[in-house]
Amino acid sequence: MRRDRRFMDGRHGHDELSMFTSVLSCVLLIVAMFARGVAGSILWLLAFFGLAGTYFRILSRNLPQRDRENEGFLKLMRPVTDLIARRKQRKRQKNLYCFFKCPQCGTVLRVPKGKGHIRITCKRCSHVFERNS
Numbered sequence: 001m002r003r004d005r006r007f008m009d010g011r012h013g014h015d016e017l018s019m020f021t022s023v024l025s026c027v028l029l030i031v032a033m034f035a036r037g038v039a040g041s042i043l044w045l046l047a048f049f050g051l052a053g054t055y056f057r058i059l060s061r062n063l064p065q066r067d068r069e070n071e072g073f074l075k076l077m078r079p080v081t082d083l084i085a086r087r088k089q090r091k092r093q094k095n096l097y098c099f100f101k102c103p104q105c106g107t108v109l110r111v112p113k114g115k116g117h118i119r120i121t122c123k124r125c126s127h128v129f130e131r132n133s
Helices: 002-008 017-033 038-060 063-093
Strands: 096-102 108-112 115-121 128-132
Touching: 002 017, 017 038, 096 128, 108 115
Parallel strands: none
Antiparallel strands: 096 108, 115 128
């Protein structure tokens, strides 16, 4: 165990980008098992190079470069992760609130459930519309 830790001293290790590439490579390997012909071979090669790149990143000693690559990946994935977080939050709140889109600007508005027929004013564009909550 101590030898493993000593081996990894000064190396980059796992981060979000290496986790993503390793999972993607495993998915490609599974798909390649069922694909036939040239497509299966291409998928297998892509998975192999993905795993090789993942281990290169994990074992790399060039920490600033690997951190820049990971930051770029996180910046690229930010809209996706934000969308997932908003969906999770909305799902948790669906028992207490109704969600409506403003017909004019498309802003999602949250109103309490069970208030009957209500008039909703958009906070962004001040458009007024009526809905049942």
